[in-house]
Amino acid sequence: MKGHPLDPLSNLEIKAAAEACKAYASKQKLGKLFFHAITLQEPAKVKLFAYEDSGPRLTREAFAIFSFPGSGQPYEALIDLDADQVVTCSKADGLASFTVQDILDVEAIIKEDSKIIEVLKEHGVTDMDTVCVDPWPIHPTEEMPMVRLVQAFIYIRKYVGDNQYARPVPFVPIYDPGEKKVVEIKRLHTGPVKLPEQASQYHRDFVKATRTDIKPLDVVQPEGPSFKVSGNVIGWQKWQIRVGFNYREGLVLHQVKYQDGEELRPIIHRASIAEMCVPYAADKEPFNHKCVFDIGDLGLGVCANSLELGCDCLGHIKYFDGTINTPEGDAVVLPNIICLHEEDAGILWKHTEMRTNHAESRRSRRLVISFFTTVANYEYGMYWNFYQDGSVQCEIKLTGQVSTNYALPGEEEPALGTTMLPDVIATHHQHIFAARLDMAVDDHAGGRDLQVSEVDVKALPAGPKNPFGFAFKPVETVFTRESEAQRDCNASLARTWRISNHNKKHPTTGKPVSYKLLPNQSQTLLALPESSMGIKAGFAAHNLWVTPHCDKERWPGGNYPVQNLHNNGLTAWVKKDRPLFGKDPVLWHCFGATHIARPEDFPVMPVEVAGFWLKPVGFFKSNPAIDLPATKNPTSKMHCRNGSSTEATANGNANGCSMDAIPHGGPPNGYAHSAAVKGMNGYH
Template sequence: MTGPRLSKRAAPHPLDPLSAEEVVAAANICRAYVVEKGLEPHRFNTITVTEPTKAEQLAFERDGKYPTRMASVIMTKPPKSYPIELELNLEEGSVVSYKTVEGVQVAIIYDDFYEFGETLFKADEKLQALCKDFGIESMDEVAIDTWPIHPVDHELGSVHRMFMGLMYWRSSEFDNQYAHPLPWVPIMDVEARKVVRIETAWKGQPPFPKMNGNYDHRLLEGPPRADIKPLDIVQPEGPSFTVDGNLIKWQKWQIRVSFNWREGLVLHNVGYEDEGRLRPIMHRASIAEMAVPYAEAQEPHHRRLAFDLGDVGIGQLTNSLELGCDCLGHIHYFDAVLNNSKGEPYVIKKAICVHEEDAGIIWKHTELRTMHPEVRRGRKLVISFIATVANYEYGFYWHFGQDGAIQHEVKLTGEVSTTLASPEDAEDPRFGTLVLPNVLAAHHQHLFCARLDMAVDDEEGGRGLVVSEARPLFAPFSLYHVDTVALPEKDNKWGMSFMKQETDLTNEAKAARVVDPTKARFWKIKNPAKKHVYSGHAASYKLIPANTQLLLGLPGSTTFERAGFAAKSLWVTPYDDAERYPGGDYPLQNVKTGGLSEWTKQARPIASGNDPVVWHVFGATHLVRPEDFPVMPVETVGFHLKPVSFFKQNPAVDLPRTVNKASKLAGSCCTANGHANGTANGHSNGHTNGYTNGHAEE
């Protein structure tokens, strides 16, 4: 059947997210369809663009042939909450497919936090009575965080949609609720729309923590620091980047961005201009999943394992950024268009930030014979967004350097999730830290998985894929595991020789690897078809991991079964359009999530010609400190991608010589006798003359 079509307008790029108009059109198509089929009522979960298949996208880049504009819609049929998947043809106004997925639950959407946490949980009479006995007269003083349930005991599985509430007291609207945890954890049956049980680990009446733990400037007891002077980022001629639609050009980089409810920011078609041509580096890159398991196993807190992307969707929880606070300098923002449960579009203004940052010295050398220095300061382009997931903030930052390097960084901040300490934890808890008397912050992990669909110098057929009926996808990449090792004693006469040891990863089941800093381990994505003119090695990018811990859930546990992707640092799979999420499509309350740990059991080949996709797991094990409360200083995790035999030489060697004329001497510290004499005596006039001569024209 056909429904309302999208009005005629300029064709969007195939990778562009849906506009507000397209969200409305998609919702109307769905409404018309369910009315005609007698399937009402339905509730909208998510409406998002259907990205073209890789073959379609490459054909578009090669031939300019637009793929059909499609949308993916997930709905539910209340009171049930299993997903109903619809594929829509927006150009024809038609439903291409309608499929019910039994035995799983749709993700929590933004509306759920208010409908359940702020309304249905608080409306429960038993919960109201418990609060009143505790001295809380009004439920307006209560804050409830709606959490997904980790079905660790299999009792609360995926048949019925269940939420749990973590409860707190607030003395006022701006009071930090996490300083006042309450002892109860109510369990909500979403389909019945009622609290079915109220759990507590306590016997008897627990103490009520009322000590303030505020960070809001309106409630701080003392004045803020008064000795900080302004530090301005000034770009009088504007930024060095340009934006055309969703395409960003900066220095020699080109990056296309998109945004969706689940992953948030996605990068596409990342390339670097070199010797007159744009050389591809990545086809698509995103953070595809995140698991947050907690160490506290005392009931009822044993059910805390959140998949912040699959359970909720990091895109839905994205902040509207504030100019001059979240990003500094000359900023370009991208808005994000999402949908509510009625299928109506809403806009997160300033969801993605693009700006430049000083990156310190990118290279320097002083010729000792003449004392002439050549130094260049680097700059980086930063593309970022920040999301608030209940108590935590996550800032996701992609950094692009003038030397062709890419860095991904996640900044963790916000609030630690607190519970009321049990009597045995009142002095020295094993699984967390007391941040206030009787207030326990449990240790936990944040485990991220990046999905990197690489395109290292892969030019043929658009992005290097040969598209044909016989072999629709082909790419020449190979994956190598690289360690640095000492030579055996028999080959190492002086005991000082070491070399790199490369292992070709040819099978996805055997390619799963872990970080080993003792061997300076990294992984290399090679394009054997492109050889470096001097080294003779294949053009490559290396993935440099940080030294981060993996999943601590024991093999055989529900935690390990659900978050198995986080048991390895590296996974490699052959490209499959359907394999997008390492924790499975529907992880909410789902014990059998599928995903990477299941896909790789197929032991498919990933040798050159199978278009391998790289999955990298990294993260933080957070042993909570008292200094992480009342609000947590930023903790940073991430990884690097660096070129190896990709460029003929240092691609940043052509940076112009500049001196920042806004820089000034701070007081007299640089003219003190000790510093001045030491500089004069230690470096003589050669340094002064060399520097002066080298920069005189500037």
């Protein structure tokens, strides 16, 4: 086996896995295969730790999901790539995820369907080249048959580049990908209506009045970047990170470590966004069927964007490609889908000594690993930011276009949406993401020494320990079982969650070394718990869940969420109420955005940001970024009153980030307010 056991499958390995499955199917007389996924079967965690500790060689394995043309029944196969043969193959419980080919087929076939052509004629549409179709997996009802169905939202584009989301039509076809036909048409109105006419454009060819007062802002690294890349391993400053990619999660982080003196200390074993749901507010058909699981229903990896230099990332860029499979089992390379670059991130730390006016200031730089994915109308940018102080930030940037629909009767002032244009409604909805965080806080043995706790900051009650009424302190509660670890954000208590290694103590405090999960305040699922959406998307009902590690527990919305009215994922696992201490706990952090659409979100939505932080708490002896050198950026210029620019100076100090004391002892009381220091204080 070449490379590392966590390296994504190569083109040749994907083809070899497909051929092994085809050979197995032929022997079993199963028929032609339709591949939904061929991906790396990651080694079991215990085996991976043994391998990293100079243990035995690991068999290279692939995992494939396939069905038969016309059927949505998935089969799972484990393939030994060293032996080029299927090890196990079995029927899965559920319906297979949709493929890009499924999605492309929907538009082509719907535009040829005679029933659709007739209904469009009723509304004055005769040119099928103007018709655009957004296929969405359907949120089912109990009455629906257990076959894969798609709801098709139709829009009209009057010319190439026209924004179709300004022109929805008043009906929604239901399409069967297996039978490749329309099985039902859900009408919003009983008869013909006039389609929306008002345009709302974002394409550069149709936005004529663009700004003219923007000067270039270049990110220049004349000596190249500070990071180094070897295969899929990134080294930057004191960080070491292994990058992975798969069809479902897209970007995955493995084996995140920090060099602290002579020791390379583990922080994260594996991190990804493992599921997301987008439930819509609805009180009428057909919009009660809008609740998509973009990761489980389709996959973020297969929808990844090829990024463009100078547009999506700035500076000195390193790109990683990704490889996915076709339905026939061939390999397809997605170029430039993961972007690696550095960014200035403002001030990292600063202090001015008031007695001497000596200033020390350090700018923060962060390493950014990101990818973008387009799922029909929405874009999601997934960013993992690494900082010089040992902090990690996950940011998800939501943009793209809101999903619009023609107004239902009586919806001139919609209660559950926003009017974007006349007769064009954007329904209220949520985007809730589930991060899977398999932490490794200073742990080299597989998480057995880790524990998770909740930390609230509370005022002490009045009494001898709080005689003046000012006292407050953090109160820590350790989770011992899964039932205790279903928790929500609470800003009033400054609530965080801590991952501690009870076998490693800080040399000064004597407390276990730890990292804290610092959430952004985020609303949980608003669908009622007893509703079909509340059951299926039950993982979104809490901001935090903790489970003992299990290699098979990967998908919080279930392995196959397509049209699954139940959830055999996270909410089913925690019913066992398993103990957590000593069981290698895994954190599931659910967060996101509740989107009450604004007129300003149309025609394209400015970025909304959701995310969280992982920050060290007693992990380092002191500030790990105290060793950053004092530097001055030589390309910075000072804007003058006459509008010209000059090289910035530091009033005689060449550094500019480390000020010398003011001659003669400085101003009275040590404060920098006299004319002698005017222009110096604050210039760093």
